[in-house]
Amino acid sequence: MKTLYLLRHAKSSWSFDDLTDQERPLNDRGRDDAPRMGQALARRGIVLDALVSSSAVRALSTAVLVARELKFPHEKITVEPAIYRADADALVALVQALPAAADAVLLVGHNPTITDAANALSPTSFNELPTAAVVCLRFSTDTWEAASRANAEFYFYDYPKNAG
Numbered sequence: 001m002k003t004l005y006l007l008r009h010a011k012s013s014w015s016f017d018d019l020t021d022q023e024r025p026l027n028d029r030g031r032d033d034a035p036r037m038g039q040a041l042a043r044r045g046i047v048l049d050a051l052v053s054s055s056a057v058r059a060l061s062t063a064v065l066v067a068r069e070l071k072f073p074h075e076k077i078t079v080e081p082a083i084y085r086a087d088a089d090a091l092v093a094l095v096q097a098l099p100a101a102a103d104a105v106l107l108v109g110h111n112p113t114i115t116d117a118a119n120a121l122s123p124t125s126f127n128e129l130p131t132a133a134v135v136c137l138r139f140s141t142d143t144w145e146a147a148s149r150a151n152a153e154f155y156f157y158d159y160p161k162n163a164g
Helices: 028-043 059-068 088-096 113-121
Strands: 002-008 049-053 104-109 133-141 152-158
Touching: 002 059, 002 113, 028 059, 028 152, 049 059, 059 104, 088 104, 088 113, 104 113, 113 133
Parallel strands: 002 104, 049 104
Antiparallel strands: 002 133, 133 152
16 A cells, blocks of 8 residues: 655745745745644654655745654655656656655645646546645555556545644
């Protein structure tokens, strides 16, 4: 069994005209929502084997804040620059190339790709995931390369306004 958590980065700031899109930080709501989602995941008893994040500041900041709540060491976060510009097919390929030893993986990325990848892999369909939303899928397989909609089970979907 492999478990995948697809997390859209928390709300980012558009207040800095001199920053590139990659450099945009989280805004106040994003800095509140990311730990809230980490706490919601922790209440579910989630233990990660790996956490993979886009290299964009807003995504990596989200990953660090969620990791802190899950007691996942931030130095073990894998930064994957390809997530930033990936389409759904590329993100699914990245999932299918995850390390075999990792059974539970959180992947932090961007929309529309996170929503599209969730729809590509899940038997349940999703409208646009809001910022800091997470979709959990479980795959009836021992290898990530075999992970697909055909062996996926939708486990849960959560987002900050629902997380309390």
